[in-house]
Amino acid sequence: MTTQCVFISGGNRGLGFSCIKALLASPSFSGKIIMGSRKLSSGESARQLLGDERVDVVELDVLSKKSISLAAKTVSMMAPNGLTALINNAGVLGEAEGEDVFETNFSAVIEVSESFLPLMNEGASWIVTSSSAGTRCMASLEVSDSSFLLSPNLTLDGLRERIKVLQRDEKLDNYALSKTAVNCYAQILARTHPDKLVKAVSPGFCLTGMCANYAGKRQPKEAELGATVFVEALFGIGQGKSGVFLKQNSPAGTPIQEAVTVETSWST
Numbered sequence: 001m002t003t004q005c006v007f008i009s010g011g012n013r014g015l016g017f018s019c020i021k022a023l024l025a026s027p028s029f030s031g032k033i034i035m036g037s038r039k040l041s042s043g044e045s046a047r048q049l050l051g052d053e054r055v056d057v058v059e060l061d062v063l064s065k066k067s068i069s070l071a072a073k074t075v076s077m078m079a080p081n082g083l084t085a086l087i088n089n090a091g092v093l094g095e096a097e098g099e100d101v102f103e104t105n106f107s108a109v110i111e112v113s114e115s116f117l118p119l120m121n122e123g124a125s126w127i128v129t130s131s132s133a134g135t136r137c138m139a140s141l142e143v144s145d146s147s148f149l150l151s152p153n154l155t156l157d158g159l160r161e162r163i164k165v166l167q168r169d170e171k172l173d174n175y176a177l178s179k180t181a182v183n184c185y186a187q188i189l190a191r192t193h194p195d196k197l198v199k200a201v202s203p204g205f206c207l208t209g210m211c212a213n214y215a216g217k218r219q220p221k222e223a224e225l226g227a228t229v230f231v232e233a234l235f236g237i238g239q240g241k242s243g244v245f246l247k248q249n250s251p252a253g254t255p256i257q258e259a260v261t262v263e264t265s266w267s268t
């Protein structure tokens with residue numbers, strides 16, 4: 001079995017933490033995980049909770065270029081044989097004070113990826129924790145916008161410009177549009193880096209800190225259930241695939257052994 005080395009941003013809590021737990025428990029995983037954590041102390045506490053020597057912690061604030069560059073240097077020393085997967089998981093909903101949805105969920109994913117891509121092996125997986133809110137938002141756009149964004153000729157500059165225009169549309173939800181944007185970035189990466197396996201994954205609506213203020217009727221699923229999508233992306237339905245959107249499709253309460261992940265379209 002190949003020795004794997006996975007880096008995940010925002011691994012100290014929520015879905016990132018559950019992803020790490022799921023990988024450590026997977027018989028398909030052998031190797032180590034480097035947990036990116038905005039605060040080193042939070043990452044250390046999370047690592048202690050996991051109690052597994054296969055986990056290391058690196059400080060990474062995805063909104064700081066300096067932090068990204070330092071983290072990339074540290075990871076290059078910790079993983080001399082390169083990364084087999086980069087999971088861009090850190091994200092915000094934008095409800096708490098000071099949270100910048102587009103910077104965190106879109107621009108920072110590009111920044112982190114540009115710094116970490118040179119550390120990734122040929123055939124390595126690039127994953128972003130996206131959301132079905134992003135595919136639904138794409139489906140709700142004017143055809144002129146969605147066909148532009150879904151075009152195989154879309155460039156990163158073109159994506160940034162069109163997203164900037166769409167951000168001014170008050171009918172569009174910021175969080176959903178940030179996930180549409182990062183989904184488009186994933187498709188660009190898949191085309192421009194054919195030696196990498198690029199996937200956007202949706203865990204579904206999960207009970208994490210992000211949903212702490214949710215007062216609606218939808219029942220969030222357990223983060224452990226949502227996080228099965230990462231294992232599926234690496235070792236299950238997503239294995240060997242690139243340029244795909246994968247969605248954890250099971251309702252709350254589904255036993256982990258019965259969890260189902262499906263591949264869906266970028267616009268649904």
Ligand SMILES: NC(=O)c1ccc[n+]([C@@H]2O[C@H](COP(=O)([O-])OP(=O)(O)OC[C@H]3O[C@@H](n4cnc5c(N)ncnc54)[C@H](OP(=O)(O)O)[C@@H]3O)[C@@H](O)[C@H]2O)c1
Pocket residue numbers: 009010011012013014015016037038039042060061062063089090091092093104129130131132202203204205206207208209210211
């Ligand atoms: N929960 C859901 O229903 C759901 C559904 C679809 C997609 N998602 C996506 O899943 C991902 C994880 O969210 P979650 O539900 O696990 O939420 P969460 O419990 O609020 O965790 C968010 C994680 O992102 C980290 N983070 C935020 N800003 C950061 C920054 N500037 N630098 C580094 N880390 C940062 C947080 O670090 P701190 O601890 O330092 O704040 C935390 O580790 C997000 O991308 C989210 O959009 C969630």
